Amino acid sequence: MTMAPVDADRPNPDALLEQANxxxxxxxxxxxxxxxxxxxxxxxxEAAQAVRRDGGDVVIGIVExxxxxxxxxxxxxxxxxxxxxxxxxxxxxxxxxxxxILIRRPALVLVDELAHTNIPGSRHLRRWQDxxxxxxxxxxxxxxxxxxxxxxxxxxVERIAGIKVRETLPDSVLRAADEIEMVDLPPPELRQRxxxxxxxxxxxxxxxxxxFFSIGNLTALREMALRQAAERVDAQMLSxxxxxxxxxxxxxxxxxxxxxxxxxxxLRLVRAAKRMAERRQMxxxxxxxxxxxxxxxSDADKAHVTQAFRLAQQLGGxxxxxxxxxxxxxxxxxxxxxxxxxxxxxxxxxxxxxxxRSLTADLLKRAADHDILLVGGVEExxxxxxxxxxxxxxxPLWSGWKAYLWSALAVGVxxxxxxxxxxxxxxxxxxxxxxxxxxxxxxxxxLVPSVVTALVAFFAFNYLFTEPRYTFSVSDSDDLLTIGxxxxxxxxxxxxxxRLRRQIEVTRTSQRRTANLYDFSRKVSSAASEDDVLWAxxxxxxxxxxxxxxxxxPDGAELTIRAGYPPEDTLxxxxxxxxxxAWGNGQRAGRGSQTLPASDxxxxxxxxxxxxxxxxxxxxxxxxxxxxAEQERLLDTLxxxxxxxxxxxxxxxxxEAAQVAQEKEQLRAALLSSLSHDLRxxxxxxxGAATSLISYEDALDRAAxxxxxxxxxxxxxxxxxxxxxxxxxxxxxxxxxxxxxxxADLADIIGRALARARPLLKGHRVKVDLASDLPLxxxxxxxxxxxxxxxxxxxxxxxxxxxxxxxWARRQGVQVTAEICDQGPGIPPADxxxxxxxxxxxxxxxxxxxxxxxxxxxxxxxxxxxxxSIGVMSGIHGxxxxxxxxxxxxxxxxxxxxxxx
Numbered sequence: 053m054t055m056a057p058v059d060a061d062r063p064n065p066d067a068l069l070e071q072a073n074x075x076x077x078x079x080x081x082x083x084x085x086x087x088x089x090x091x092x093x094x095x096x097x098e099a100a101q102a103v104r105r106d107g108g109d110v111v112i113g114i115v116e117x118x119x120x121x122x123x124x125x126x127x128x129x130x131x132x133x134x135x136x137x138x139x140x141x142x143x144x145x146x147x148x149x150x151x152x153i154l155i156r157r158p159a160l161v162l163v164d165e166l167a168h169t170n171i172p173g174s175r176h177l178r179r180w181q182d183x184x185x186x187x188x189x190x191x192x193x194x195x196x197x198x199x200x201x202x203x204x205x206x207x208x209v210e211r212i213a214g215i216k217v218r219e220t221l222p223d224s225v226l227r228a229a230d231e232i233e234m235v236d237l238p239p240p241e242l243r244q245r246x247x248x249x250x251x252x253x254x255x256x257x258x259x260x261x262x263x264f265f266s267i268g269n270l271t272a273l274r275e276m277a278l279r280q281a282a283e284r285v286d287a288q289m290l291s292x293x294x295x296x297x298x299x300x301x302x303x304x305x306x307x308x309x310x311x312x313x314x315x316x317x318x319l320r321l322v323r324a325a326k327r328m329a330e331r332r333q334m335x336x337x338x339x340x341x342x343x344x345x346x347x348x349x350s351d352a353d354k355a356h357v358t359q360a361f362r363l364a365q366q367l368g369g370x371x372x373x374x375x376x377x378x379x380x381x382x383x384x385x386x387x388x389x390x391x392x393x394x395x396x397x398x399x400x401x402x403x404x405x406x407x408x409r410s411l412t413a414d415l416l417k418r419a420a421d422h423d424i425l426l427v428g429g430v431e432e433x434x435x436x437x438x439x440x441x442x443x444x445x446x447x448p449l450w451s452g453w454k455a456y457l458w459s460a461l462a463v464g465v466x467x468x469x470x471x472x473x474x475x476x477x478x479x480x481x482x483x484x485x486x487x488x489x490x491x492x493x494x495x496x497x498x499l500v501p502s503v504v505t506a507l508v509a510f511f512a513f514n515y516l517f518t519e520p521r522y523t524f525s526v527s528d529s530d531d532l533l534t535i536g537x538x539x540x541x542x543x544x545x546x547x548x549x550x551r552l553r554r555q556i557e558v559t560r561t562s563q564r565r566t567a568n569l570y571d572f573s574r575k576v577s578s579a580a581s582e583d584d585v586l587w588a589x590x591x592x593x594x595x596x597x598x599x600x601x602x603x604x605x606p607d608g609a610e611l612t613i614r615a616g617y618p619p620e621d622t623l624x625x626x627x628x629x630x631x632x633x634a635w636g637n638g639q640r641a642g643r644g645s646q647t648l649p650a651s652d653x654x655x656x657x658x659x660x661x662x663x664x665x666x667x668x669x670x671x672x673x674x675x676x677x678x679x680x681a682e683q684e685r686l687l688d689t690l691x692x693x694x695x696x697x698x699x700x701x702x703x704x705x706x707x708e709a710a711q712v713a714q715e716k717e718q719l720r721a722a723l724l725s726s727l728s729h730d731l732r733x734x735x736x737x738x739x740g741a742a743t744s745l746i747s748y749e750d751a752l753d754r755a756a757x758x759x760x761x762x763x764x765x766x767x768x769x770x771x772x773x774x775x776x777x778x779x780x781x782x783x784x785x786x787x788x789x790x791x792x793x794x795x796a797d798l799a800d801i802i803g804r805a806l807a808r809a810r811p812l813l814k815g816h817r818v819k820v821d822l823a824s825d826l827p828l829x830x831x832x833x834x835x836x837x838x839x840x841x842x843x844x845x846x847x848x849x850x851x852x853x854x855x856x857x858x859x860w861a862r863r864q865g866v867q868v869t870a871e872i873c874d875q876g877p878g879i880p881p882a883d884x885x886x887x888x889x890x891x892x893x894x895x896x897x898x899x900x901x902x903x904x905x906x907x908x909x910x911x912x913x914x915x916x917x918x919x920x921s922i923g924v925m926s927g928i929h930g931x932x933x934x935x936x937x938x939x940x941x942x943x944x945x946x947x948x949x950x951x952x953x
Contacts, residue, residue, distance in 0.1 A: 078187040081231040082166065083196045086277040090237040092196040093117070093164055097126035099233075100162055100194065104130060109159040113186075114148035116164050130162075138171045145171045150182050153191070160192045167201035167219045180221045199277040202226065209273070234278065239271055308336040309392040310364075311383050311411075314353040317398040317427075318360035324427045325396050326367045338364040339372040339386060341379045358684050366639075377551075380414045387422060394423045455497035459505040462489040467512050474517060482517050483541075490542045494549030502546030509542055568596055572690060576697035585701050586615035589694040593670070594618075596690070597683055602653070602669035603694075604631055611635055611667060626651040627669070635667050643671070644678045654679065656687065658695035665698050734767035741767075766811065791832035791917050798826050798868060798939070801833055802859060805840035812845055815853040822861045826868060830942045831918060839914045842907035843872040843935050850876035851932070867920075868939050875932040879924055887924060888912040908935075915939070 083092040093115060103110050111131040117123040133156065136149040147170055153161055163186070168179040176182050183193050200209040203220045210216050226232070310325040312318035322338055329336040340357050361371045376382040387395060397412055415424055466489040470482040486509035494502030514524055572592045579585040586603050594601040594617040602620055604611040611631055613621060623631065630642035634655040642651040658666040668691050672679060679687065741760040745752070752760070799822045806818065840859075847857045855875035862869055879887055888908050915922045920939040926932075 078189065078191045078193055079230040080183065080187055080228065081192075081194045081233065082226065082229045083194070083233050083235050084226075084277055085196070085198050085235045086237075086274040087200070087242065088198060089242055090235050092198075092235045094120075094123050094126065095233065095235045096162060096164070096194050096196055097123065097130070100130060100160070101126060103160060111153070111156060111158040111161050113153050113161045113163045114165075115162055131158075138173050140171050140173060147171055147174055148179070148182060150175055150185065153186060154189055157189070157191060160194065161186060163193055163195045166195040166197045166225070167221045169219050178221065180225050197221075197226070199273055205276060208276070236274065236278070239274065306332060306334045306394060307390065307392045308334055308394050308396060309383065309387050309390075310336065310338045310369075310396045311379075312338055312340050312357065312360050313398065314340070314349050314357050315398075316356055318356045319363060321396060321398045321427055322360050322364050322367065322369070326364075326369065328394075328396070328425075329369070335370070337370040337372055337390070337392070339374055339383060341374045341376060341382045343375075343377045343379065355678075355684070379411055380418055383415070384419055384422075387419075392422065394425060395419060396425045396427060398427045455493070455501040456504060458497065459493050459501050459508065462493055462505060463508045463512055465489070466509065467516060470513075470517065483513060486513055487542055487545055490546045491549050494546040495553045502549065503543055506542035506546050568686070569689060569693070572596075573693055576693060579697070579701075582698065582701040582705070583615070585694075585697045587617075589668075589690075589697070590615045590617040593668070593687070593690055593694075597670065597672070597679075597687065599673065600669075600671040603658075603666060604635070604655075604669065605666045605698075606635065614666075623653070623669075627653045627655075631655045631667050631669060635664060638664050642669070656691045658691055658698060660695045660699040662699060662702075665695055665702065668694060734771040737767040738764050738771075791835055791914075793830045793832050793918070795828045796831040796833045796836070798822075798829055798831070798836075798861060798870065801831065801836050802840050802861065802870070804833075805837045805844060806859065808837070809841050809844040809848070812848045813857065816848060816851060817854070817856040819856055819858040821858065823863060826861060826863060827941055829868060829939055831939070835914050836918070839911045839937065840870075840872070842911045843937075846907050846935070847872050847874040847876070850874055852876065855932075863941070866941050868941060870937045870939075871925075871934050873932060873934040878926065878931070879933045888922070911935075911937075 083096045085092040097115065100110050100112075111133055112127065113133060114135065115127060117127065133149060133152050135146040136152070138145050138147055148163065163179065163183055166180050166183065170176060170179060170182070174182075176185070183195060186193050199205065200217050201220050202223055204223045308325055308329055310321050312321050318340075325336050325338065328334070338360060340360070361373075364371050372386060374382045374386060383395065386392070395415065397415065399412070412424070412426065415422075463486070466485045470485045473485060474482050490502055490505045490509060493505040511524065515522060572588075575588040575592060576585050579588050586605075590601040590603055593599070600616070600618060600620065602616045602623075603614050605614045606612075611628075613623070626648065627642065630648040630651040630653060633639075633647055634641040634657050638657045638659060639645075639647070640654065640656045641647040643649060643654040645654060653669045653671045655667050655669045657664045658668055670679070670687060672683075741763040745757060745760050749757075802820075802822065806813075806820070844857070844859075851857060851874040857875075858871070858873040860871045860873065888911075912922050915937055918939060920937060922938070923936050925934040925936055
């Protein structure tokens, strides 16, 4: 929705700012064509040669000649930057070297085929993104583009030519171009070039002539290219007019501005403008000027404007909400700023007059450069359901009798005060007291009571203070002039005060609306979960509109009520059908709309860039259940913010789901890798040893058979440990592993773990240093033995042969600390937190240590299940690593029962 324009006689600040920002960037010129072969690259190179001859700094970033001899001739003499070589799927490709251009920093670079998709491995996915980086660096760029590569025309080109264009670029790239040069060629001449082999090789040319390059296809593509170029040139002209303060219109292209009143005729005017614009292919805009009287309009009149704006947007037009008391001036200012050539007005039974002249007459007098079109006829407003409703009658003049009672009282008080003033001051000063009364009534009750007050004050002043006194006649011409000026001043003052009062009311209403929206935005932004957002939305909207509110979200193919205030669980059949239609079609339905108006609820789709995310339902109380225009505007804004808040929570959920999926994939890959290595390796050893026993039984002596059998046993035990680790990890993850604690001696547990790990510790010197005063702990002996076995296994894997492994335990305050210290390479600080993750193994140089990566993760889970903790520290004297286990000391073991004889 467009707001009030800046004075068209002055340069537009926004246009000047945009122009200043563009001066910091490079300039983009696009050679636009309807189809391949029209000569875009040729025209670009020809223009570049002219720049070079004039001494310009121009280089070729990338140009595709496609083997055309006349095009290759134009490359000669231009500096050609080498291309970057990229390998993809075993093949080498040449792409534009973006970094080389940035280092060279020419004044102008030629970049052919703007819609090209770069080879994977390039900095940007698309070539137009490369161009954006060049422009941001202040380098001018010339490029080429065929019309079928525009994203908005992709489906149209497919329907016309039967070809799906894969390489497209956003329309915004073309709109951002500083200059567009249309390279045009009539379809017969292009087909002749195709036949001569100047576009494709003969075999390709024959197929292309039969399909894409048919006369009909080329004509349609040519029209689309000309239209795009014309629209871009038109936008550039408007920008130039605004930045230079040129008052339009420049009738280069017809535009329609429809001025709608707050009356039933507004809808008819919108439809009439749509028909005019469609017949002549013109852009059109619907405008309404809100004056200071807007706050006093009835809800029905305000609704006409809202419905007309919504209808215009549905029919493809633009809308402009203007503000100001000079309706004609506001309309003309907007029309001149946007180069409008035609203004459409409606003749209504409630024609507004400005100092005796109607709005139409005033426009005819002041709009000498515009065509004024009148649409006649008064249209009755039709309520949904088919019942016409005429505008409500104007309130009677004397309906606000309290205002006129106060008016009389104010004049009476002013007369008493004036009587006292009159005894000490001249009569001219008495009028100021009456003016104060008029001012007070105007600011309190509005225009009409202030005018009545001015008239009563006029007669009171004449009766009490002009000669002859106590009559309504005036004998002195000076007094006649005084009371005459008093009446004019009183009425004028009342009007100004009344207008100020209305403006203050409008400002207060706007401030309340802004505060309401700010409060709503703060509530939904602070809500973390989707349910919190939903309840914040329904509660706030219900409190704001004094209505019932529902939020429905999709659950598969159906909508379900997710939140309501007051709480609501079901909808009747008509309301459910309206909600489903609003969801499926992305438009409002139900009460007060044009679709399924029999429903008691009005449903609005909650739309975002991702589509419709839900539906909001509103049921008003009183006033036949219809929303006022102000309420509709507020509800539209609230629904937009609610949709964004819901989208935010859904994006958070999507990100969390993506992270979970990524973690699952990483876990799956790690598990497969671990299975493929740690299951296969012992199985291969077992199979090899068993095969040798079977195949060479007679040839093997007793020692060899024993060695093979021992290998089978060791590898089977290794395989058993791996399977046991997987089972323990599964039980820990599911919460099925519960320690069966009892009073246990930690020294005994460590001793059993050392005995079990003796085969793993061969070749290492094991030092055991356990304090003699270790208290009994509440432990599961089996699980805690597994913890220390895993720690010893880890130390043995990472320690070189012949080094020492130290087992140490002490009581420290309210806990027992045990350490397994090795003299290996240690654990880098970056890995110290991750070594307890599943399947994580520390990288040692360019390889990883063999193992499943589960031992430390299981140890951590088992220790924490006992209420303890496990961590990593540097080893003794800073050598190796030390895995530290801390276990809590309970209050004490139960006292032994006394022995009995």
